[in-house]
Amino acid sequence: MIQIQFAARSLRWAEYEAPLRAALDAHGLDYRMENYTQDASLPPESVDYIVYAPNSHLQDFTAYTRCKAVLNLWAGVEGITGNRTLTQPLARMVDHGLTQGMVEWVVGHAMRLHLGMDIHLNGQDGIWRRHVPPLAEDRPVTILGLGALGTACGTALAQLGFPVRGWSRSPKDVPGITCLSGPDGLAQALAGAGIVVLLLPLTDATENTLNAATLQHLAPGAFVLNPGRGPLIDDTALLAALDAGGVAQATLDVFREEPLPPDHPYWAHPNVTVTPHIASETRASSAAKVIAENIRRGEAGEPFLHLVNRDAGY
Structure with a gap:
């Protein structure tokens, strides 16, 4: 037995x-x-x-x-x-459940930010705000991490018309995604990205992958989505980029300390959306x-x- x-x-x-x-x-x-x-x-x-x-x-x-x-x-x-x-x-x-749940969270929030839906959801005050987003083909997406979850999310976004680049520590080959790897490939993957999705595993080598230096590679006004692991991002650097306008909005599902303390700056920041580690259960x-x-x-x-x-x- x-x-x-x-x-x-x-x-x-x-x-x-x-x-x-x-x-x-x-x-x-x-x-x-x-x-x-x-x-x-x-x-x-x-x-x-x-x-x-x-x-x-x-x-x-x-x-x-x-x-x-x-x-x-x-x-x-x-x-x-x-x-x-x-x-x-x-x-x-x-x-399947983990993968499908992650794809739905990433695609949903990527489309929300891409279309500028918050402008209309939060702006029901009688002001006619005419915001026309670019087409998906004009907003490059970078997926950091090309494991099962990153590959599935990148493939789904590519099918919606986004040009998708993916970065991993070791070389990968994913149809429909421009795959880059290694230290040199990271800067290339992030260059001009309009949306960045972090789905790397957490190791000593991946902690603070998104930091003051790597954030500089993004397109002005980029969006950051982190449903992977909290320590993949240098929080101080991200908050500084948000305050300076280099990053327009961050939607974060994972954090160094969970639940996220009520006094954490992310809660009060107007350009941060916090979700409570629900991207994929x-x-x-x-x-x-x-x-x-x-x-x-x-x-x-x-x-x-x-x-x-x-x-x-x-």
């Missing part, structure tokens, strides 16, 4: 138990699955798989000597890759199928999906 330890905050167990059991049952797997608490868990030496959220109380993996893989419920793994007790294979979450119905498929693969001796490269950090 396969022994599965679910380790996340208590509310997640209530959300995930039924979808996970349904997905595991669909594969015909013989298993036992229990929720981890600080007072009770499966015997660590008996566990085959850990379904995991990095904010779980389970932080020491030393005793899990039989564990074949740790299966992350989140796309982000920066909260766990540095854990030296974790020696088992680690898989991050890549699933892991949905139990679709994530459960990815987890179950990886467990099936592990039992069949097949390669796991979406394994994390520990050296790269994602």
Whole structure:
């Protein structure tokens, strides 16, 4: 019998138990699955798989000597890759729900800013404001990060007519997107960008990717969208660019501290929109199928999906 330890905050167990059991049952797997608490868990030496959220109380993996893989419920793994007790294979979450949710958030806010919708939504005061936006083909978009989420968002925007450039640390080839990579490619990717979308993983190398120097490459009055990770942006530099008009508007979904403190300057800034880390939530119905498929693969001796490269950090 396969022994599965679910380790996340208590509310997640209530959300995930039924979808996970349904997905595991669909594969015909013989298993036992229990929720981890600080007072009770499966015997660590008996566990085959850990379904995991990095904010779980389970932080020491030393005793899990039989564990074949740790299966992350989140796309982000920066909260766990540095854990030296974790020696088992680690898989991050890549699933349809995460990807589709991110595409909808990015496309929705990109179009809102591109069309200048805030001017009309916030200006119902009897003044006839005639604002005609450029066509999409005249507003270059840059996607920083060409993983599954960045590729999907860039492809969707390209299909709407935006010229899309994408930047990644290693070379990529995505149809419809001009792909650039490496330190030299970053400046080229940002040059003249009218919209910048940050979807990089968070590592030591990507922190503050958007800073005082790189912001200078954008088109005057550019828009910044960050649904990736808060520390990808130097907050002080972005606020200065907003105050100076170099950046016209920033829509931010992720922050260095969450929830964003009520006294943070972003809340009061007239050209900042804050959304509460909702750009793409892991949905139990679709994530459960990815987890179950990886467990099936592990039992069949097949390669796991979406394994994390520990050296790269994602």
